[in-house]
Amino acid sequence: MSGIWCQSALIDADGASTTASGVRLEVQDGRISEIIAGVPPQTSDQLLNGVVFPAAANAHSHAFHRILRGRTHDGRGDFWVWREQMYRSAAELTPEKYEKLAAAVFAEMVVSGFSSVAEFHYVHHRPDGQPYAEAHAMELALARAARAAGIRLTLLDTLYLAGGIGSPLSPEQARFGDADAQAWLDRLASLRSEIARHFDPDVISVGAALHSVRGVPDGALKTVSEKLPHDMPLHIHLSEQPAENKACLGAYGVTPAGLLSRHGLLSRRLSAVHSTHLTSEDIQLLGSAGATVVMCPSTEADLADGIGPARALSDAGAKIALGTDQHAVIDPWVEMRTLEHGERLGSGQRGRFSPQELLRAATEGAADSMATPIAPALLQVGAVCDLMAVAPDSVRTAGSMPQQFPFSATASDVTDVIIAGELVASNGVHRRLGQPGHLLAEALKEFS
Numbered sequence: 001m002s003g004i005w006c007q008s009a010l011i012d013a014d015g016a017s018t019t020a021s022g023v024r025l026e027v028q029d030g031r032i033s034e035i036i037a038g039v040p041p042q043t044s045d046q047l048l049n050g051v052v053f054p055a056a057a058n059a060h061s062h063a064f065h066r067i068l069r070g071r072t073h074d075g076r077g078d079f080w081v082w083r084e085q086m087y088r089s090a091a092e093l094t095p096e097k098y099e100k101l102a103a104a105v106f107a108e109m110v111v112s113g114f115s116s117v118a119e120f121h122y123v124h125h126r127p128d129g130q131p132y133a134e135a136h137a138m139e140l141a142l143a144r145a146a147r148a149a150g151i152r153l154t155l156l157d158t159l160y161l162a163g164g165i166g167s168p169l170s171p172e173q174a175r176f177g178d179a180d181a182q183a184w185l186d187r188l189a190s191l192r193s194e195i196a197r198h199f200d201p202d203v204i205s206v207g208a209a210l211h212s213v214r215g216v217p218d219g220a221l222k223t224v225s226e227k228l229p230h231d232m233p234l235h236i237h238l239s240e241q242p243a244e245n246k247a248c249l250g251a252y253g254v255t256p257a258g259l260l261s262r263h264g265l266l267s268r269r270l271s272a273v274h275s276t277h278l279t280s281e282d283i284q285l286l287g288s289a290g291a292t293v294v295m296c297p298s299t300e301a302d303l304a305d306g307i308g309p310a311r312a313l314s315d316a317g318a319k320i321a322l323g324t325d326q327h328a329v330i331d332p333w334v335e336m337r338t339l340e341h342g343e344r345l346g347s348g349q350r351g352r353f354s355p356q357e358l359l360r361a362a363t364e365g366a367a368d369s370m371a372t373p374i375a376p377a378l379l380q381v382g383a384v385c386d387l388m389a390v391a392p393d394s395v396r397t398a399g400s401m402p403q404q405f406p407f408s409a410t411a412s413d414v415t416d417v418i419i420a421g422e423l424v425a426s427n428g429v430h431r432r433l434g435q436p437g438h439l440l441a442e443a444l445k446e447f448s
C-alpha cells in the first residue's frame with residue numbers, strides 16, 4: 001500500500017467532473033483503492049503538484065513511422081506518395097534497431113502523458129519475407145521496448161496478405177506477410193503464449209489486427225471471422241482513403257464496413273481505425289455494433305486524409321478513441337482538440353464534442369481496443385493508477401479552467417506521469433531512460 005497526494009485532481013461528482021483540492025489516493029497492487037478529497041498529504045506520500053488527470057491511452061501507433069517526422073513535407077503528393085517513403089523506412093528495420101527506436105518512441109509517449117499503447121505491428125519478417133531465426137524476434141523486440149519505457153502495450157499482430165484487392169504483396173511489402181490466414185492464426189497463437197510466458201498481462205498483451213480490406217482478401221476475412229479467439233481485440237484500418245472504398249465496391253459490391261458486416265466482424269471487440277470516408281449506412285453499422293472508432297486527427301490532417309464523421313459515429317453508438325498513428329506529433333492534448341477542431345471546421349459549429357467527451361476519447365474510449373487495462377476519464381476506485389499531472393500555470397494553461405485543458409494544454413505541460421502507482425516520468429524526462437529526445441536522436445542515427 002502506498003499513497004499519492006494530488007494538489008488538485010479531476011474527480012467524479014455525481015457523474016460530472018469537478019476539480020478538487022488535496023486529493024489523496026491509496027494505491028494497492030498498482031490500482032487505486034481509496035480516494036479522499038480535501039485532506040493534507042501523509043509523510044510518506046508521493047506528492048503531485050498541478051492538476052492530476054488520468055493518463056491517456058494511445059489506441060493506434062506504428063512506432064517506426066516516427067522516423068518520418070519532419071522529413072516528408074518537401075514537394076506535394078498524397079497518402080500514396082507518403083506510403084512509398086514509409087516503406088523505405090520499414091525496409092531498414094531490424095529487431096535490434098527497432099527495439100532501440102521503439103523504446104525511444106514509447107518513452108516519448110510516456111513523458112507526454114500516455115500510459116498505454118496499441119501498437120499496430122506488421123513488420124514481422126526479414127525484408128525478403130523469410131522468418132527470423134529467433135521466433136517472434138520483431139514482436140519480442142517491441143515488447144522489450146515497451147517494458148523498458150514502462151508503457152502498457154497491446155501488441156496488435158497484423159494480418160497483411162495482399163498489396164491491394166486482387167494483387168499480391170509487392171517486394172517491399174514481403175516482410176509484412178504470412179502464407180495465409182491460418183498461418184497467421186498459428187503464428188498469433190504462438191506469439192500470445194510466448195508473450196504470456198514472459199510478461200505481466202496487465203503490462204504487455206497481444207491483440208489482433210487486419211491491415212485493411214486492401215490487405216486482407218475476402219476468403220481470409222472469413223477464416224478470421226470463424227477462427228480468431230473471441231477474447232482478442234481486433235483492429236483494422238477502415239476507409240482511410242476514397243480509393244480503398246472504390247476498390248472494395250468494385251470487387252465486392254459493398255463498402256469496407258459492409259464487407260466486415262457481411263463476415264460478422266462488426267462487434268464491440270472491433271476497432272475501426274480512421275473511418276474517414278463512410279456512408280451513412282456504414283456509420284449505422286459501426287454504431288449499432290458498438291464498435292470503437294479510433295480517430296487519429298493529427299495524422300489524418302498530416303496525410304490529407306480528410307475529416308471522419310466522429311460526432312455522427314458517436315451519436316450512432318460507436319465509442320471514440322484516439323491514436324497518434326504515424327507520430328507527426330505525440331501529444332494526447334493536441335489529439336483531443338484536433339478531433340474537435342476537425343468537427344468545427346467541417347460543420348461550422350463549436351462544441352461538437354464537450355471537453356469531457358474529449359477526455360473520455362483519450363482514456364476510457366480505448367477500453368475495448370486494448371488487451372491491457374485503461375484509466376477511466378475520472379479517478380475511480382478499482383481502476384489502474386495511471387495518472388498525469390498537468391501544470392495549471394504554464395504560458396499555455398494559465399487562466400484555463402482545468403476541465404477545458406483539452407483546448408489549451410500540450411504534452412509540454414505534463415509534469416509527472418504515474419503508471420501502476422509508480423512515478424515513471426517528470427518534466428519531460430523518463431526516470432529510467434532519461435531524455436526521450438536524446439534517445440530518439442541516437443536511435444534515428446541508424447536510419448537513412
Ligand SMILES: [Zn+2]
Nearest residue numbers: 062120237325
Ligand atoms: Zn495506421
